[in-house]
Structure formats: structure tokens, C-alpha cells
Amino acid sequence: MSSNSSRRREITVADVAKAAQVSKAQAARALGNYGAVSEEVRGRVLAAAEELSYRPNELARSMNTGKSNTIGVVVGDIENPHFGLATRGITDTAKKSGYNVILINTDEELTAEIEAVHVLLDKRVDGLIVAPASSVETEHLRYVHETGRPLVLLDRKAERLDVETIAVSMAEISYESTRYLLEAGHRRIAFISTLKAGSPYRAGMALDSSQISERLEGMRRAFTEIGLTLSEDQVRLNAGDADSIRNITRELLLMPEPATAIVASDGLIALSVVEAIQELGLSIPSDVSFLMYDDFSWTRLTSPPLTVIAQPVYEMGVAAADALIRQIEGRKPASDGPEFSARLIRRGSVAMARTARV
Amino acid sequence: MSSNSSRRREITVADVAKAAQVSKAQAARALGNYGAVSEEVRGRVLAAAEELSYRPNELARSMNTGKSNTIGVVVGDIENPHFGLATRGITDTAKKSGYNVILINTDEELTAEIEAVHVLLDKRVDGLIVAPASSVETEHLRYVHETGRPLVLLDRKAERLDVETIAVSMAEISYESTRYLLEAGHRRIAFISTLKAGSPYRAGMALDSSQISERLEGMRRAFTEIGLTLSEDQVRLNAGDADSIRNITRELLLMPEPATAIVASDGLIALSVVEAIQELGLSIPSDVSFLMYDDFSWTRLTSPPLTVIAQPVYEMGVAAADALIRQIEGRKPASDGPEFSARLIRRGSVAMARTARV
DNA sequence: ATTATGATTGAGACCGGACTCACAGGGGGT
């Protein structure tokens, strides 16, 4: 029973040094495993440390090494499995290199993100991984960058900011999947996103998110290519909560010329959209085709299983952490870094459009 | 443009003090908002701080206040939406009181958990929330407790350890739902859990998890009550990854006397079980009834929608954080703390057992 | 005018480690 659970004060090197009858400096060297220490002294010090159940104060250590072995992660919503998985990739990788993760949720709120970044900076994290809420408002990110702190962006790019970014190029996959829908005869293809915007979508309007811009660009390109245009009223933003998603879905499907295909911008949206479709008594894909971003396991369990755009989310988390740690440790990029791309997985939720079939 | 982005060294109080032509002590008081400072000095100091874009070093601050305003959270797997939601509850609540969260994943590995706890302690977090991997091996948790650091357990209890615990009582709901299955005529009711165990399940064997023990106890009680016994070969542990879950499911359904109902111990298991059932060409609930723990949104989208045991996961995260912060701030418990209970949500995945119908 | 009272202020200690520096011994080279 060496559980000398000393009540109040924590044990410090000084205590250990005294117990081992050496100078504080020697004790520190033995414990910190640096400098020159004789076997004899080392033995005594370690024994004393064990006996007192000494534990180093990482705060103190961080303070004068300037390293906290901690990285900050700022995401919009961990509850979203997309970020859950990415976070998992980050923490797994971080742990492997001896880093811990401080996680902050922003609810996709810019002000929360700005505050989060400052808090993390104040805590002297060694680097930051941010999934920026906005691709446009990036002053705070620029500040991080100027400060010299390593920074890696995840999922979304930031305009006019030269920072390593791990994201899949959305334009291409969006183009491809839109073509797929068009070829199935769909002309009224709706796109629903949580992206906050002050006004309803209009072609050419500036969007806050590089991801969404790219996706819309891809859609537009596919339409244009066959001489058509993506109609503005089919693009719905501000699909924040379950209720608004439900309403949007109803609108889209009950309007005079209803959408024949719906694309959900993420898994959370998808849940509510599919539910709303079911509530309307419509069925996928005979009444409406459905396509969603992110390949979650449950998408294989519905009937029909859902056609999805799979993104290597976990791997991107890993890559982001790798990139960040590389920056922190001052190593040059191994190569140009892997390119990540999404792919369309055709399952059963897309069919020929009604109009085309009739 | 006050972006005097000074290259190297960080700005400290000393710098601000010099710029404001006051002593370091005064500058610190003005910045830290403590002690007595004249309006005039405060003004000059704040102006100087702004000008230099001074940011306090939280590490240094923590070091001599002894408070880090950070809580540590140790969970088995954030990728599991169960913990994702709980974590969300924790971070939301923590933020509200000005605390940040350091998150560590253990993969339900005891050694990883032990290490995680020490890392967090070394970083001098103000308190810990742990979802213990084992209800039996709790030395490290006892150590935290002895150390005087506030500790709250989430989801699972720890034996012989008097620590505030936020968990739903599983015995009752398990009893209730087992009765429900029994009344539907099921006799061969299988239970699948990820819980690691050295040997196949046998009645009365010591289990590492209070949750699972309670659930089995509830099942046993329901069986006993009507003069039957829960057969040991229907309880399957070690359902770690998708493959083993699939195999277990096949075994259960292909044995001479197949299970007529399957209970999945969590959402991740459920996914693989349902998938395996579909692969076998069987259908829920006509061939086999299905019941799962955790009410995730997607359970409403399958056909039929799944009958689940809903747990107030988010609320429990909130409660855990509340309890911890209360402890940290030395306040007494408001009341006896809310009791959390799960409830059975009957949807469509449980039907009369075949044998009973014939 | 004088003293008491309280607000301001600066110097310096301190938190708990890491690290610099000066110095003591011991062994190898010549």
C-alpha cells in the first residue's frame, strides 16, 4: 500500500528531490529524462517519485517548453456523424503522435467559432484544425495563421487564405451525380442544405460555404451542358432544424411542378427529408428519387437502400491531423498530400423520372 | 490597421505594462480585472493591450490559480452516436459555464482509459467525466477520487466506488421489454453485446459492465417470472466489429432452434444485425423480431420502423456536466439529481412469435 | 492643520517545471 494519499498540495519535483536527497535540478533531470544523471541518482529519484506517487504538472511543463502537446479542433456539430467520424480520425491520429485534442462545437455559428479559436489560442494549443463555418469571413483564421500557429482546414476552403486544406473537391462529384439524375430523366432536381443565408437562393449569389458553392456549380454545369438551367426555386438553404427541413420537403413535393428528385446536403438533412417523404405517403424512388451526401451505415437498411455520395470522412480526419502534426513538428509535406474524392454509390433510391417514364 | 503582427515572441503583461507606462502588477490587475486600478490606468492599459493585441496565456494563468477551466471527458467511442450525443450535451453545458472539454477516446480499452485519466490529471483538468470501460477494474477511478479531483461517471456504474453517477437504471426497462417480447410469444430471445469477455456467457458469470449485468438481470427476471429460463446460448458477448456481429447473427438464426427475437445492445450492433438479417433473406418482424437500445433517427426510416429502447442520452450528458461543474465549484447537489429512465418505443419490428402464431 | 482611512501602486515572491552556467571529479592521452 504505497497509497500515501497526501491530502492537499500536489507533489512537485522539489518534494521528490528532497526525498531522494538530491538537488531539484537533478531530480528534474531524472524525471524529465534529459541531461546527465548517474544511474545511482536516477534510481533514487525514480524510487522517491514512485513512493510519493509524483505526477508531473503538464501545465508547468508546457509553459516553458512552449509545447502543450494539445491540438484544438473546431467543428460545427459533433452530433453529426460526419464530424463524429472525422473527429475520430483526428483523435486516433493525434494520440498516435502523443497529442491530445480539445474539441469545441460551434453550432455553425461564426461568432462561436471566432471565440473558440481565441480560447484555443489562449490555451496555447500547438495547432488547430478548423472546419470553418464560413468560407468568406475568415479574419480569425487569418489571425491564427499570422500568429504563426499551425492551422489546417477541414472540409471547407477559406477564400484568400493560404492554408493547408483537407477537403474533397465537390464540383466534380456534384456534376457527376447531377448528370446521373439528368440521365434518369429528372429535370426538377432539388438541393437542400443547412447553409445559412439571408435570402432565398438566386443564381450567382455569393455563398458562405465553398462546399455548397462547388456543389451548386457542379449541378449548374451538368444542367448547362444539356442546354437546361437549374431552377433557383429548387435550391433551398437555411434547412437548419428538422421542422424547417420537413416544411421545405413538403413545399418541394407539393408545388404545382414538384421536384422529381431531391438531393440532401448531409446525413442529418437526409433523415428529415426521407421522413417527410414517407409522411406524405410518397415512396422512394417511384414517386421521388433521392440522393444524399455521406454514406452512413443506416443508408443501407432502408428500403430501398439509399443512393449516396460517399466521402472518405475518417481518412480526411486522419489526413488533417497528420498534416497539422507535420506542420507543428516543422517537417515539410511528404508529397502533395493525398487528394480526396467522393464517389457516387448507386443503390436503390434513384429511378427514372415519372415524366420520362410516362 | 492595428495588425502589428509582431513576429516571434508573444505579447505578455510586461510588454503591455511597458507600453502603458505602468508597473507589471498594475497592468496585470487591469487586464485580469482584479484588485484596485484607477480608471486612468485601466484605460491606458487596455488601450495598450488592444494596440499590441495582447492575449493572456491561459497556461500561465491556470498554473497559479490552479484552475484550468477545462474538463476531461473519457468515452469509449465518439463515433458511436450514443456518445456523440452525450458529448454534445456535455460540451454545450460546459461552454455555458465557461469550461472547455478535452476529449479522449478509449476504444473501450481499459489500459487506454487508465492512461487517458492520467493524462487528463497531469493536464490539471478541473474535473473528469468518464464512461468507464469496466465496472470492476476501477483502481484508476478510485485514484482520481482520492486525489480530490471531481469525477462523474456516465452511463455505467463502478463497483465499490462512491462517485456521482449519471446512468439509467437498466434492469427495469430490460425487464419491461423482455416481458413485452415474452408476451408476444417469444421464447428464444437473443441478446447481443459488444462487451468483451474471456469466455462465452454463462448464467451468473461476473460481467465487466454494470449496464449489461442489469440488462441481463432484467431479462432473467422476466423469464423466471413465467417459469422459464433465459438460455445461455442466446446471450452473445464480444460482438466487437461488424464481422463478428454478422457471424453471431447468422449463428443465432441458423441454429436448429433459432432465435425468434433479437435484442441489440446498441445502435452500432443494431446496424450490423439488421443488415445480416436482410442478407439472410429474412424479414423483420415476420421471420424474426427485433429490438434495440438507443433511439436513433434512422430507426424510424427502416421498414418496418424499429422498436427501440430510448435513452435520454443528451440530457444525461447535460446532467453529467452539470453535476461535475457543481462539484468543481463546490456547491452542494440541488436535489437528489434527476433520475433517468429509458422507455420502450413500440414501432414495428416486434411481432408475435412464429411458434405462437402457428 | 493633523491624523485616520482607504484607494493606488510597484517590487518581488511564487506556481512547477526546464534549462543555463559554473564547478567538481575521474579517466585517457602524451
Added chain:
DNA sequence: ACCCCCTGTGAGTCCGGTCTCAATCATAAT
């Protein structure tokens, strides 16, 4: 025997804040 160099060691500084303490100052009370 003499010098050099390397290993060991302790004293003390530093990191960037907080906080104690004594000194200073102004104003109110006597």
C-alpha cells in the same frame, strides 16, 4: 605528472501570469 574533456551536480533564472506586502497618495474626519 599534466592537461583536456566528459560526466555529474547544484544554484539559480526563466516562462507569464497571480498575489502579497509595504509604500504612497488623496481625501475625510477631528
